[in-house]
Amino acid sequence: MVIVYPVRTGLYVNLTNRCPCACEFCLRQNGPGIYGSGNLWLDHEPSVEEVIAAVDGFLLRGEGTGRAPVAEDSDGTEFTELVFCGYGEPTERLDDLLAVARHVREIAPNLPIRINTNGLADLIHGRATAGDLKGLIDTVSISLNTPDADEYFRICHPKFGPESYAAMLAYTKACAAVVSKVVMTVVDEPVTSKENQKKCRAIAESLGATLRVRPFES
Ligand code: SF4
Incomplete structure (x- = not known):
């Protein structure tokens, strides 16, 4: 292994x-x-x-x-x-x-x-965890995947249920307050349309993060 x-x-x-x-x-x-x-x-x-x-x-x-x-x-x-x-x-x-x-x-x-x-650490541990990263972690890269909470639940199947998307966004914002670089990621077309990439960028920036569009690998 x-x-x-x-x-x-x-x-x-x-x-x-x-x-x-x-x-x-x-x-x-x-x-x-x-x-x-x-x-x-x-x-x-x-x-x-x-x-x-x-x-x-x-x-x-x-x-x-x-x-x-x-x-x-x-x-x-x-x-x-x-x-x-x-x-x-x-x-x-x-x-x-x-x-x-x-x-x-x-x-x-x-x-x-x-x-x-995946940005679900707070749900995994049942507490706010971003503060633990302060001074130790330089970059947090969080999979945003989609600008739509329903679609997120449909494609990622988080075991915590539909509230996972909001928790992931809240975690991103909390990380941005204590970690110098926070990145949210989506996969490029055809997975994420240009229109949705634009929405994802707006979401990331509203939380203090930047958006990274990862290349699509078939
Ligand atoms: S199931 Fe999703 S969040 Fe979990 S390792 Fe795979 S891609 Fe990452």
Whole structure:
């Protein structure tokens, strides 16, 4: 199983396969991995110690990357970002994610840290969670997917029900108050029409975020 994997200049961390959604477009339906990651289906959720050991393998020893280690020269890392992403919703393990992020801050203080999320952390944990990210996470990327709450429920099937869309928007706004960069994402045409992209941009900007239109990959 793969806990940490490089994609281009990013180092990606695969914490969990749990997710409260069942999106109809989820890449997990296409195969066991993406971008040459190897198998992202976990036979167990790695402990914080296991994740840190895997991260250290890449960042401190350059294992399996052909890249220079970064610890003694963190400005010189060939990795430009560490990203919590993987085959599941990383905020399912929020405390463990933060523990790993704290470690990364120590060994590579200049390496930006991003979370790719569905934005439902508050519903997962039953409390406001954005404040936990303050001072530790540089970028939060939240899947907006559509400007329409009903359509969101129809295509993402969040287990928390139709109120999930509003919770995701509220989470975005809360993140924008404490994290320097908050991005909302949609997939380009034909998934998201230009008209809907325009609406999504307006929603993102009204919450203090920017919109990123991801390329469509068939
Ligand atoms: S939120 Fe992400 S991981 Fe979860 S089902 Fe949707 S696309 Fe897949």
